[in-house]
Amino acid sequence: MDNEESDKYRAPALDKGLDILELLASVDGGLTQAEISKRLNRSPNEFYRMLDRLVRRGYVTRIDGDLYSLTLKLFGLAQLHAPVRRLASFATPLMRELAQRSKQANQLAVFDRGSAVVIAQQEAPDYWGISIRVGSHISLFDTGSGHVLLAFRSPEEREMMISEHVRSRDEINLTPEFYARLDQIRERGYEMMASAQTAGVYNLSAPILGPDGRSIAALTCPYISLVNNPSAPDITETISLLLKTASQLSALAGADVAQG
Incomplete structure (x- = not known):
């Protein structure tokens, strides 16, 4: 499947959520929303709702107030x-x-x-x-x-x-x-x-x-x-x-x- 064909089936929201999970899995201690945005080269506002949903569904937790970290739900x-x-x-x-x-x-x-x-x-x-x-x-x-x-x-x-x-x-x-x-x-x-x-x-x-x-x-x-x-x-x-x-x-x- 070429790039043009694969783009027909893109799910931007899903990609965004997976990007966050993969990033948090690669670091120790968690990241702030601003740090997540910077590492993924996106604006902070793009991730607010996605982070909120991941927290509510139990895949991500907030630690020390403003740090986001993976839970063990995926495990x-x-x-x-x-x-x-x-x-x-x-x-x-x-x-x-x-x-x-x-x-x-x-x-x-x-x-x-x-x-x-x-x-x-x-x-x-x-x-x-x-x-x-x-x-x-x-x-x-x-x-x-x-x-x-x-x-x-x-x-x-x-x-x-x-x-x-x-x-x-x-x-x-x-x-x-x-x-x-x-x-x-x-x-x-x-x-x-x-x-x-x-x-x-x-x-x-x-x-x-x-x-x-x-x-x-x-x-x-x-x-x-x-x-x-x-x-x-x-x-x-x-x-x-x-x-x-x-x-x-x-x-x-x-x-x-x-x-x-």
């Missing part, structure tokens, strides 16, 4: 695209093996628009186990999956992930202790916490890491003590099995990313 949309489907696909046999060896259910979750979303789950092999439906949206703040997804991200990315969930920190009372816990999880390599939803359950969660060391998913085992099966692995053994599976999935995820 969240990408997470539900082909790479995540591939991750869920080759996670299945490893998750099945983990369930068989641990005698516990497990689930795989990714970040999407302010929540952790379950993209795959494996039932416990015996009668008893805790499972959650694929497609369920769960909290970032009181679940093992959410903690792990936040812990293995940079402080700036954490804030953007959190801002997509709530408008004000006061709504969820994010204390300094909460951020300290995320740092402890990162140092330890996994989360172990009593379930905030179900009594007697411990959430054991480990990160699936990309080549850059950032979390792309969380593998979680909702651990319950099986009194009718005393030979089942205890919680310490289950953590070891979980970490081994997460490491295998991280290696597969890294290879998948490298291959495009």
Whole structure:
């Protein structure tokens, strides 16, 4: 298709919005409206409405009053695209093996628009186990999956992930202790916490890491003590099995990313 033919299908407003997104993706810390206009060689008035719409739709946020920066909404949309489907696909046999060896259910979750979303789950092999439906949206703040997804991200990315969930920190009372816990999880390599939803359950969660060391998913085992099966692995053994599976999935995820 030559230039004359392609110009027939131009969408100036869409081009303008994509120009803004691509520019903001290439810088750290954000840009003012004037800086955006200068870099794109346009007048500031041309971008006012477009920036307002991008902010209202959640793709861009304002920081420090007059700086515009990308949110993680595009990242969240990408997470539900082909790479995540591939991750869920080759996670299945490893998750099945983990369930068989641990005698516990497990689930795989990714970040999407302010929540952790379950993209795959494996039932416990015996009668008893805790499972959650694929497609369920769960909290970032009181679940093992959410903690792990936040812990293995940079402080700036954490804030953007959190801002997509709530408008004000006061709504969820994010204390300094909460951020300290995320740092402890990162140092330890996994989360172990009593379930905030179900009594007697411990959430054991480990990160699936990309080549850059950032979390792309969380593998979680909702651990319950099986009194009718005393030979089942205890919680310490289950953590070891979980970490081994997460490491295998991280290696597969890294290879998948490298291959495009």
